Amino acid sequence: MNKKQYEKIVKKHTPKEDRFINALSAFIFGGLLGVLAEAITKLLRVIFNLTVLDATVWMMIVFIFTACLLTALGVFDKLTTFFKAAIIIPITGFAHSVTSAALDYKQDGLIQGVGSNCFKMAGSVILYGVISAFILVIIGVIINV
Amino acid sequence: MSSILFKNVYINDNAMIVGPYEKAGKLNFNNALTDFYDNEKTFEDAEIKMQSTVLDKLLYNHNLRPDDIDVIVGGDLMNQITATSYNLKDYNIPFLGIYSACASFAESVIVTANLLDTRFFKKGVVITSSHNLTSEKQFRFPVEYGALKPKRSTFTATGAVAALLTNQESNIKVESATIGKVIDYGIKDTFNMGAVMAPAAARTILDHLKDLKRDINYYDLILTGDLGEVGTNILTDFLYQNNKIKLKNHLDAGMQIYTEDQETFAGASGPVALPLVLFNKILNQKKYKKILVVATGSLHSPVMCNQKHTIPAIAHAISLEVK
Incomplete structure (x- = not known):
């Protein structure tokens, strides 16, 4: 049997993922998270009399802190199995990836362990985030000229 | 040989x-x-x-x-x-x-x-x-x-x-063994270990039967290690399509450990999965006299997978006779 024929057998017996349901749940729960973020921002503006920009930054800090805390308490990984992409794609997922990697390498020391490994997964987000921001700014400048 | x-x-x-x-x-x-x-x-x-x-x-x-x-x-x-x-x-x-x-x-x-x-x-x-x-x-x-x-x-x-x-006689005799070969059928998916290992299991089973001139029905049980549900179906299909062998008296160790609702997906893997099932279930049942134990292993390294190489696998077989 050659590899092509084998691939067919593998395809036949490999279960399909529920892409539609996953996408729908990400849309609904991700959307709800957005609503929550908007509510927190509004609340912060009313209570502390902040500008929109300041209130947004504080809202993000609340989300990041909550995600890190839930990861450290060992709850976040259980939430991801239910909410999936809805909480992985927003900033909560980014905070979670840094905290979980740091926890994994806690026993390996502060430099060789936590220091060199905590951006193991978040590193790509930072690198390509910066690069795409750079490119977008250039495009923005060109368009505005 | x-x-x-x-x-x-x-x-x-x-x-x-x-x-x-x-x-x-x-x-x-x-x-x-x-x-x-x-x-x-x-x-x-x-x-x-x-x-x-x-x-x-x-x-x-x-x-x-x-x-x-x-x-x-x-x-x-x-x-x-x-x-x-x-x-x-x-x-x-x-x-x-x-x-x-x-x-x-x-x-x-x-x-x-x-x-x-x-x-x-x-x-x-x-x-x-x-x-x-x-x-x-x-x-x-x-x-x-x-x-x-x-x-x-x-x-x-x-x-x-x-x-x-x-060398002291006991109820379980290690009768023979077959050393596996490294088999690669071009699978790159690190999640699909069953698909990676099934051809290796098939190769070793066929080699064993050929070397010792035995039929697959010689064994009361063929116990494969950690193929999981996906790998088991692939192995059965592979042996039938490729060699016209019907795999009947077969159990997979990966499918014997966890219950359905434990969220363990296709089943258990790891080097302990097979001996846990062998010693805790199969040999305790005293139901099978001749058992072919086929342990399967995926020889992947995260480095090679990141570099887009396909995943090789191996399977070793031991034949046990139970009194």
Whole structure:
């Protein structure tokens, strides 16, 4: 049997993922998270009399802190199995990836362990985030000229 | 020729310990951890402790001192087979470390049986372990990340198993063995270990039957190790389409450990999955007289997978005769 024929057998017996349901749940729960973020921002503006920009930054800090805390308490990984992409794609997922990697390498020391490994997964987000921001700014400048 | 017949090698006893998930599963285990740390500081230490627990228990049951053991053969999933090597630094036993991922148990038995058959060695021990979280850390994502897994993925079993092999007659005879070849059918999907390993299992089963001129129905049971549900279906289909062999008396160890609602996807994997099922279920049932144990291992390395290489696999077989 050659590899092509084998691939067919593998395809036949490999279960399909529920892409539609996953996408729908990400849309609904991700959307709800957005609503929550908007509510927190509004609340912060009313209570502390902040500008929109300041209130947004504080809202993000609340989300990041909550995600890190839930990861450290060992709850976040259980939430991801239910909410999936809805909480992985927003900033909560980014905070979670840094905290979980740091926890994994806690026993390996502060430099060789936590220091060199905590951006193991978040590193790509930072690198390509910066690069795409750079490119977008250039495009923005060109368009505005 | 890749098969060998043994004159008088017997499995005399075994000792095992499992993790919390396995304890909550389908089989009954007496000895289990309550959590993944087991009062140790790290998961790695917990795996080493599991190995020393089973080895101590085996020695204690037979009133043996470490000096009485002529050779110990074993391995695990960690880099540099850490759990096995670090455990054995506290014992004074000649040690051969082996690695063939989840096929390690069968490879250990083959090596030990050969040494015992020379009659220069009287008592040998095979040992293996795996820990769900040490292997998650090593092969996949950080433990607390809880990365989402597809339905075709398998779940590394936590536990350790040690078995005593000697020339003294017992109910379980190691009758013959077939050494596997490294097989690569071009699968790159690290989640689909069943698909990676099924052709290796098929190759070894066919080699074994051909070398020893046996029919597949010669065996009361063919027990494959950790193919999982996906791999089992692929193996059955592969053997039928390729060789017109109907795989009837077959069980897969990966499918015997967890219950449906444990969210372990296609089933258990890891070097302990097969011996746990073999010693805890199959040999206790006393239902099968001739058993072909086919341990399958995926020989992937995260580095090679990142560099887009396909994944090679291996399977080793041992034939057991039960009285």
